[in-house]
Amino acid sequence: MNRRSAVESTVDRIRRLTKNNDVDPSCLMAIKFELLSLAQQRELFTQHDFAPPTPGAKRQSCLYRIAEDSDHRFALYVNSARAGVDTPAHNHTTWAIIVGIDGDEMNRFYRRTDDGVEITHTETVRAGNGVAMMPDDLHSIHIHGTEPIINFHMYGLGLEQLHARQYFEAETSQWKVFPPHDDIRDAR
Numbered sequence: 001m002n003r004r005s006a007v008e009s010t011v012d013r014i015r016r017l018t019k020n021n022d023v024d025p026s027c028l029m030a031i032k033f034e035l036l037s038l039a040q041q042r043e044l045f046t047q048h049d050f051a052p053p054t055p056g057a058k059r060q061s062c063l064y065r066i067a068e069d070s071d072h073r074f075a076l077y078v079n080s081a082r083a084g085v086d087t088p089a090h091n092h093t094t095w096a097i098i099v100g101i102d103g104d105e106m107n108r109f110y111r112r113t114d115d116g117v118e119i120t121h122t123e124t125v126r127a128g129n130g131v132a133m134m135p136d137d138l139h140s141i142h143i144h145g146t147e148p149i150i151n152f153h154m155y156g157l158g159l160e161q162l163h164a165r166q167y168f169e170a171e172t173s174q175w176k177v178f179p180p181h182d183d184i185r186d187a188r
């Protein structure tokens with residue numbers, strides 16, 4: 001099966017799972033299962049087709065859009081990244097799922113406290129597993145292996161539409177808002 005039809009049939013099944021956009025944690029598990037199954041076709045999602053950033057580039061990760069509806073729902077990206085990624089704790093304001101294809105991506109999860117955040121648990125996303133988050137859930141991403149990594153990031157709404165994603169700036173102990181992502185490569 002080629003990549004386009006494999007992606008389209010996966011997103012079709014995910015769209016049907018969400019029944020009028022009513023997404024709860026058990027629905028997210030079902031969506032994650034569909035993405036895990038797509039990720040098993042590793043030959044469709046290689047670093048050859050989804051190149052990581054060149055060493056020393058300003059950004060250590062590249063996002064390639066492989067699906068998004070015309071109303072910007074069901075946005076699916078291939079994330080191709082190198083060691084050196086450390087995001088602050090942040091939410092997404094829509095549901096979000098990460099599923100591994102190749103390499104290790106460490107995720108830390110947090111709860112809000114009066115003066116910021118505290119870690120609740122960590123999970124390493126790699127081939128065969130993934131993590132799912134509801135709109136207010138908080139996580140941070142850490143990539144420090146020697147090899148580039150590839151994984152899926154899927155969001156209920158495309159990243160350019162998310163104007164109120166909050167992150168916690170540890171240096172100032174303040175919640176701030178991420179600017180919408182501005183460096184997404186279309187690979188549909």
Ligand SMILES: [Fe+2]
Pocket residue numbers: 090091092096139
């Ligand atoms: Fe995130």
